[in-house]
Amino acid sequence: MxxxxxxxxxxxxxxxxxxxxxxxxxxxxxxxxxxxxxxxxxxxxxxxxxxxxxxxxxxxxxxxxxxxxxxxxxxxxxxxxxxxxxDDHHHHWVCLGCGQTLEVPECPLPVLKKAAGAVKFKIISHRFEVYGYCEGCQ
Amino acid sequence: MxxxxxxxxxxxxxxxxxxxxxxxxxxxxxxxxxxxxxxxxxxxxxxxxxxxxxxxxxxxxxxxxxxxxxxxxxxxxxxxxxxxxxDDHHHHWVCLGCGQTLEVPECPLPVLKKAAGAVKFKIISHRFEVYGYCEGCQ
DNA sequence: TATAAGAATAAGAATCATTCCGATTTAAGG
DNA sequence: CCTTAAATCGGAATGATTCTTATTCTTATA
Structure with a gap:
């Protein structure tokens, strides 16, 4: 980009x-x-x-x-x-130390679609972020 | 409770x-x-x-x-x-219509632990919420 | 190049959830 | 009943974001 x-x-x-x-x-x-x-x-x-x-x-x-x-x-x-x-949808590992982010390799939502279907829940959007420390900041 | x-x-x-x-x-x-x-x-x-x-x-x-x-x-x-x-950790399907919540049956984090390990990321916390419409509100 | 139309901007006020402060009150144990 | 730390009040402060109105650009087109 x-x-x-x-x-x-x-x-x-x-x-x-x-x-x-x-x-x-x-x-x-x-x-x-x-x-x-x-x-x-x-x-x-x-x-x-x-x-x-x-x-x-x-x-x-x-x-x-x-x-x-x-x-x-x-x-x-x-x-x-x-x-x-x-260009696609993805989530992040967010480092609380240096602020760098790494991309989470997969979105957890697809795995849960079946569970949503089981309770007849229609998914519109979601949020997912993971916070922690990268290798250098640990 | x-x-x-x-x-x-x-x-x-x-x-x-x-x-x-x-x-x-x-x-x-x-x-x-x-x-x-x-x-x-x-x-x-x-x-x-x-x-x-x-x-x-x-x-x-x-x-x-x-x-x-x-x-x-x-x-x-x-x-x-x-x-x-x-009493345990869990996430929610949040209905944008009526505001009711249903519990998501599993937390997506464990599945992603291996991916975090691969980039040496130490997980501290996370957020995950799913928004949409429950059966009655669709 | 001139100009018109709509998009973008500035300035600062307004909003809204949340937190902080100093003074006062209260719950709970001895 | 007394003491003390915890909890509360009232209201000001904070801080990110949005809104409002007038003004200024950009771009397209003549």
């Missing part, structure tokens, strides 16, 4: 490529790890001193809808964002 | 049995379903008009630590609480 392909996907979706929108993507690409909305705002203020939280959230929501980034729910309820390296 | 056994567990943990604490447990038992902190506060105000949010949250956190209730993260980020009918 590079800036070029992200820009193409934005344009294909009928969205404008504004300087701030591009900068948010570049920040996420450069950092690699997941960032909070506040961290993104602060990084953005380097180039655009007058940028607002509203702009950060609006663009993060847009990028998330287009599946260009993914939102990680943290243990404390806060949210962090990172470039979606893969 | 009844009021008596909950009181015993509180006393065993060295906690006082205050009228408000008992009332919160009774409200959760009487309602059966999961309630938000606000709903609990409002129900509590019937008996104790001057009770504060602080008291509600303090007691909910205590009851959660003692595993007497479980906290459900909702899709919108809010939290709801219900009596922990079983």
């Amino acid at each position: 590079d800036v070029g392909s992200i820009i193409k996907r934005l344009e294909a979706g009928g969205h404008k490529l504004t300087p701030k929108r591009r900068a948010i993507v570049e920040i996420l690409l450069a950092e690699g790890r997941h960032l909070s909305a506040k961290e993104i705002l602060q990084a953005l203020q380097g180039k655009f001193p007058r940028v607002s939280f509203d702009t950060v959230y609006r663009n993060l929501h847009l990028l998330e809808e287009m599946k260009l980034i993914c939102a990680l729910e943290m243990q404390d309820g806060g949210c962090r964002y990172q470039i979606n390296l893969r | 009844d009021v008596g056994s909950i009181i015993k567990r509180l006393e065993a943990g060295g906690h006082k049995l205050t009228p408000k604490r008992r009332a919160i447990v009774e409200i959760l038992l009487a309602e059966g379903r999961h309630l938000s902190a606000k709903e609990i506060l409002q129900a509590l105000q019937g008996k104790f008009p001057r009770v504060s949010f602080d008291t509600v949250y303090r007691n909910l956190h205590l009851l959660e630590e003692m595993k007497l209730i479980c906290a459900l993260e909702m899709q919108d980020g809010g939290c709801r609480y219900q009596i922990n009918l079983r």
Whole structure:
């Protein structure tokens, strides 16, 4: 995933490529790890001193809808964002030490579909995140 | 799970049995379903008009630590609480229509332990909730 | 290049759940 | 009954997120 392909996907979706929108993507690409909305705002203020939280959230929501980034729910309820390296649905091992994430190789939901069917439950969405420590942080 | 056994567990943990604490447990038992902190506060105000949010949250956190209730993260980020009918760790099918929950028969984590080991990730905690519609609400 | 239309933005107020604070009250054991 | 730590109150504070309104860009098209 590079800036070029992200820009193409934005344009294909009928969205404008504004300087701030591009900068948010570049920040996420450069950092690699997941960032909070506040961290993104602060990084953005380097180039655009007058940028607002509203702009950060609006663009993060847009990028998330287009599946260009993914939102990680943290243990404390806060949210962090990172470039979606893969294009498909997946979950994360989230390191509580350094903040790096690794991808969980499979989604647990398919295994449970039969159990849901047994109680006639129609699945709409789910959340799954695993918190702990990566090899380096243990 | 009844009021008596909950009181015993509180006393065993060295906690006082205050009228408000008992009332919160009774409200959760009487309602059966999961309630938000606000709903609990409002129900509590019937008996104790001057009770504060602080008291509600303090007691909910205590009851959660003692595993007497479980906290459900909702899709919108809010939290709801219900009596922990079983004594062990489990997850829920959460109905977006009526708010009822059904217990997921197994936790997906054990299946993924091997994958975590493969990347030397030390698991500390996890979140898993499934949202959808129960049979009656579809 | 000019312009129109809609999309995006700024600024800061508003919201909402949750937590914190200092002062006061209360449960439970001796 | 007394003591003491725990629990409570009332309300302010916090912090992330969303909303509102006026303004400014982008892009497409003339």
